[in-house]
Amino acid sequence: MSTSNRILLGVNIDHVATLRQARGTRYPDPVKAALDAEEAGADGITVHLREDRRHIQERDVLLLKDVLQTRMNFEMGVTEEMMAFAERIRPAHICLVPETRQELTTEGGLDVAGQEARISMAVERLSKIGAEVSLFIDADERQIEASKRVGAPAIELHTGRYADAQTPTDVADELQRVADGVACGLAQGLIVNAGHGLHYHNVEAVAAIKGINELNIGHALVAHALFVGFKSAVAEMKALILAAAKP
Numbered sequence: 001m002s003t004s005n006r007i008l009l010g011v012n013i014d015h016v017a018t019l020r021q022a023r024g025t026r027y028p029d030p031v032k033a034a035l036d037a038e039e040a041g042a043d044g045i046t047v048h049l050r051e052d053r054r055h056i057q058e059r060d061v062l063l064l065k066d067v068l069q070t071r072m073n074f075e076m077g078v079t080e081e082m083m084a085f086a087e088r089i090r091p092a093h094i095c096l097v098p099e100t101r102q103e104l105t106t107e108g109g110l111d112v113a114g115q116e117a118r119i120s121m122a123v124e125r126l127s128k129i130g131a132e133v134s135l136f137i138d139a140d141e142r143q144i145e146a147s148k149r150v151g152a153p154a155i156e157l158h159t160g161r162y163a164d165a166q167t168p169t170d171v172a173d174e175l176q177r178v179a180d181g182v183a184c185g186l187a188q189g190l191i192v193n194a195g196h197g198l199h200y201h202n203v204e205a206v207a208a209i210k211g212i213n214e215l216n217i218g219h220a221l222v223a224h225a226l227f228v229g230f231k232s233a234v235a236e237m238k239a240l241i242l243a244a245a246k247p
């Protein structure tokens with residue numbers, strides 16, 4: 001069980017690719033963003049190869065696999081196409097996420113409790129290639145316990161509801177839900193990560209929760225990078241996280 005205050009930053013570069021795909025150009029290059037992020041202190045690089053390929057493409061993943069100095073956290077839906085691709089590229093970390101083509105973004109967590117046999121088979125298959133498999137779930141005791149049962153060593157708690165909360169009471173309630181989820185995950189012996197919708201103005205309270213291993217942050221960071229550059233955007237986020245996580 002980890003209760004250390006060292007907290008890692010996984011930089012999600014999906015939305016660098018979103019800008020590129022908007023025009024079908026060769027720029028901006030998510031691979032360059034990943035290398036800049038690493039130089040600025042990122043502990044890992046997260047990419048989500050969506051079924052509809054709206055941002056990251058297979059080629060990006062293949063290039064990243066060759067050039068990353070840190071490690072890749074490969075987010076994927078639980079489909080045969082993605083399972084076969086993951087087996088081919090063998091990322092160090094794989095995060096299974098729910099996915100629909102219609103959604104604007106990943107709107108909720110994976111329903112592990114509702115499909116234990118299917119997720120268990122996927123975890124087993126991906127563990128065989130040496131990946132640490134994580135499940136992107138809501139901070140819900142039922143889902144956390146199911147994640148343990150299906151054999152995943154790690155979970156990533158979806159912080160979107162916290163990020164979207166509008167009133168101080170809702171923000172406090174959602175933050176408490178994340179904190180309870182972290183405690184529950186640690187009690188189950190799981191590695192607990194968190195992410196989605198985290199921003200410079202809301203990250204500190206989450207980073208201050210003891211026992212979180214890694215925060216995955218993308219959209220806000222890419223948006224800020226437009227104004228300050230990618231390295232500065234990553235360095236600022238890393239500094240905020242590390243300061244908030246101090247004992």
Ligand SMILES: CC(=O)[C@@H](O)[C@H](O)COP(=O)(O)O
Pocket residue numbers: 012014047048050075097104105106136195196218
């Ligand atoms: C699973 C997750 O939270 C990230 O992959 C995030 O979803 C990336 O952005 P989009 O949801 O906009 O693809």
Ligand SMILES: NCC(=O)COP(=O)(O)O
Pocket residue numbers: 012046156194195196197198216217218219220
């Ligand atoms: N898994 C969450 C992630 O990678 C980043 O999500 P966001 O910061 O782009 O919302």
